[in-house]
Amino acid sequence: MEDQDIHDLIEGVERADSAVGLLMAVRSLASSGHKKAIPVLIEALGYNNPGAAVAAVEGLINLGDVSVPYLLQQIDGYNYGARAWATRALAGIGHPSALDHLQEAALTDFSMSVRRSAAKGLGYIGWSKLSGSEAFDGQKQATETLFKVLEDPEWVVRYAAVVGLQNLAISLDKESLVNSIVERLEKQLEIEEESGVCARVQLALQEVEGSQESGVRSQE
Numbered sequence: 722m723e724d725q726d727i728h729d730l731i732e733g734v735e736r737a738d739s740a741v742g743l744l745m746a747v748r749s750l751a752s753s754g755h756k757k758a759i760p761v762l763i764e765a766l767g768y769n770n771p772g773a774a775v776a777a778v779e780g781l782i783n784l785g786d787v788s789v790p791y792l793l794q795q796i797d798g799y800n801y802g803a804r805a806w807a808t809r810a811l812a813g814i815g816h817p818s819a820l821d822h823l824q825e826a827a828l829t830d831f832s833m834s835v836r837r838s839a840a841k842g843l844g845y846i847g848w849s850k851l852s853g854s855e856a857f858d859g860q861k862q863a864t865e866t867l868f869k870v871l872e873d874p875e876w877v878v879r880y881a882a883v884v885g886l887q888n889l890a891i892s893l894d895k896e897s898l899v900n901s902i903v904e905r906l907e908k909q910l911e912i913e914e915e916s917g918v919c920a921r922v923q924l925a926l927q928e929v930e931g932s933q934e935s936g937v938r939s940q941e
Contacts, residue, residue, distance in 0.1 A: 726753075727753055727755045727757050727758060730746070730749055730750045730753055730755075730758070731750065731757070731758070731761050733746040733749060733750070734746040734747055734750055734761055734765065735761075740770055740772075740773075743765075743768065743770055743773050744770060744772040744773045744776065747762070747765045747770075747773040747776045747777055747780075748773075748776040750762065750780065751776045751777060751779055751780025751781075751783070752780065753780075754780075754783060754784060756784065756787055758780065758784075759781065759784060759787070759788050759791050760791065762777040762780050762781050762788075763777070763781070763791055763792065763795060763803075763807070765777040766778070766802075766803040766806040766807055766810075767800055767802065767803035769802075774802075774803075774806045777806070777810075778806055778809050778810045778813065781810040781813075781814070782810055782813035782814055785814055786814065786816050786850075788810065788814060789811065789814055789816040789818055789819060790818075792807050792810060792811055792819075793811075793818060793819065793822065795807075796808075796811075796822065805830070805832055805834075805835045808822065808823070808826045808830070808835050808838060808839055809835070809838045811823060811842065812838045812839055812841060812842025812843075812845075813838075813842065815842060815845040815846045815847050816846070816847060816850065817846055817847065817848065817850050817851050817855075817856075817859055819842075819846075820843075820846060820859050820862065820863065823839045823842050823843050823846075824839075824843065824862065824863070824866045826838075826839035827839035827840040827843060827866055827867070827870050827878075827882075828866060828869060828870065833873075833875040833877060833878050836870070836873060836875070836878045836881075837875075837877055837878045837880075837881040838881070840867060840870045840873075840878060840881040840882045840884075840885050841881040841884050841885050842885070843863045843866060843867055843885045843889070844863070844867070844884060844885030844886060844887065844888035844889045844892075845885070845888055846859070846863065848860060848892065857895060857898075860889065860893060860895070860898060861898065863885075863889060864886070864889060864898060864901065864902060867882045867885050867886050867889070868905050870882035870885075871883070871886075871905070871909055876915040876917065876918050879909075879913070879915070879918050880915075880917065880918050880921050883906065883909070883918065883921045883922050883925050884921065884925070886902050886905070886906060886925065887924075887925035887928055887929060889902065890902040890903070890925075890929045890932070891928065891929060891932045899929065899933070902929070903926065903929060903930075906922050906925055906926055906929075907926065909922050910922045910923065910926075
């Protein structure tokens with residue numbers, strides 16, 4: 722895309738004079754996939770326009786890792802609404818540098834939807850971007866955090882923690898950590914009162930077991 726084209730899209734957001742006009746302008750900018758769109762998309766997270774915020778989040782996730790430094794640099798200065806949307810974007814991107822923020826959000830955010838997004842995001846972090854020891858330390862932190870999230874009072878958040886733990890276990894090559902996840906999920910199955918979460922735990926255990934068996938077969 723030419724610089725003039727991205728400039729026109731940015732101007733379109735700035736000139737929008739209605740909620741619908743802003744939504745359409747942010748969608749167009751988000752679909753550009755241009756790095757210069759990032760600051761404006763981040764600005765859109767703070768607008769009182771949920772549709773535009775959703776479009777901005779999708780655009781930032783599609784841009785991927787390049788969005789992360791901008792999000793982390795500004796996140797503490799956001800109003801709560803923008804911070805919540807930014808957390809969803811970071812969870813969707815899954816860059817390891819967002820680990821601390823996602824852990825804090827999963828454990829302490831007052832919005833269950835933000836806790837849910839952060840918990841799920843902890844299971845989809847791209848550990849290959851870290852060295853071996855850094856990745857293992859981060860994986861242990863994420864695992865311990867998700868164990869705590871399994872005690873969340875909201876079942877949808879616990880459900881997200883199970884999803885996160887399943888994906889985390891499948892991505893790990895440390896058997897001891899995988900075993901600890903399996904043990905914790907089995908315990909959750911014994912104490913969980915919500916049937917939907919129990920069903921998701923059973924699926925997670927099946928998926929992790931299947932992944933382990935596939936790994937063994939591939940080594941034979």
